[in-house]
Amino acid sequence: MGGLGKTTLARNLYNSPSLSFHTRAWICVSQQYSTPDLLQSIIKSIKGHSEEMLKLIKEMSERDLVTYLRDLLKERKYLVVVDDVWHREAWESLKRALPDNNNGSRVILTTRKEEVAERVDDKGFSHKLRFLNxxxxxxxxxxxxxxxxxxxxxxxxxxxxxxxxxxxxxxxxxxxxxxxxxxxxxxxxxxxxxxxxxx
Structure with missing residues (x-):
């Protein structure tokens, strides 16, 4: 359900100085999405928005973006927040670009769809928010x-x-x-x- 505080909780974790990550990236997926746009957003979140960088990634195919992002993250301990995922396919299209380096890297995914949360990852942990009493x-x-x-x-x-x-x-x-x-x-x-x- 919208409005319970999923994004707020994720934002607090993302900004927490007590969590030690070399690289952080935040993207919002929403109902309408384009995989190349999402991949570009993660890369821009990491590398910045210089004119040279924007030109480089704009010319890349989806496969090139996946390869570029994997190479960018493979040696780093990273935290990526994938906010407001409505369709499992959106996550499936992104996860191949996020390497599992066994170095403490983490992905936080927020969704209002229980079926998306349940099928994201066998190794993942799902936290369901509740209403306040x-x-x-x-x-x-x-x-x-x-x-x-x-x-x-x-x-x-x-x-x-x-x-x-x-x-x-x-x-x-x-x-x-x-x-x-x-x-x-x-x-x-x-x-x-x-x-x-x-x-």
């Missing part, structure tokens, strides 16, 4: 509202605002399911009505 959601809301203070509940809100905030926390689990502007407009109207009545 009400207590965790409440703690998160309080931290977001007052990150500099360690205040909770009654210290943050008037009693009527606290009721509304707790109601929102309970219903937020369903926000990710809402699709389209109309549904979000209903949420906004409903919240605005409660806020006006409270004033």
């Amino acid at each position: 009400n207590e965790e959601s409440w703690d998160l809301l309080c931290k977001k509202l007052r990150p500099e203070k360690k205040m909770v509940g009654a210290e943050l809100f008037s009693p009527s605002m606290e009721r509304l905030a707790k109601e929102m926390v309970e219903k937020c689990r369903g926000f990710s399911y809402r699709k389209g502007v109309d549904e979000w407009q209903k949420v906004k109207t409903h919240l605005w009505q409660h806020m006006k009545n409270d004033c």
Whole structure:
């Protein structure tokens, strides 16, 4: 499901200074993709966007891009994030370019499709995100509202605002399911009505 924090979690790992990698690359796949474009994105993420580099990879065939990327990574300990994969074929078309050097290199793949995650790699580990429970959601809301203070509940809100905030926390689990502007407009109207009545 979108909005659970898959990309955020991957981004935090990718940027973590405690993880030691010689090379890092990040690409977003999405529903519509082109394998040469994805391979070029990984190469640009590693080698940069110089005019010479862009010209070189633009002229390469898909097979040449695979060979170039394998050669680029074969001696390096790398971390590659492949974000938002919708089709197993997208991963299959990329993995042949990512050598398994047995040197601690890693690939993080995010997907909202369980069937993609389950069939990615026999040696891989799959982490399924879950919704926050009400207590965790409440703690998160309080931290977001007052990150500099360690205040909770009654210290943050008037009693009527606290009721509304707790109601929102309970219903937020369903926000990710809402699709389209109309549904979000209903949420906004409903919240605005409660806020006006409270004033």
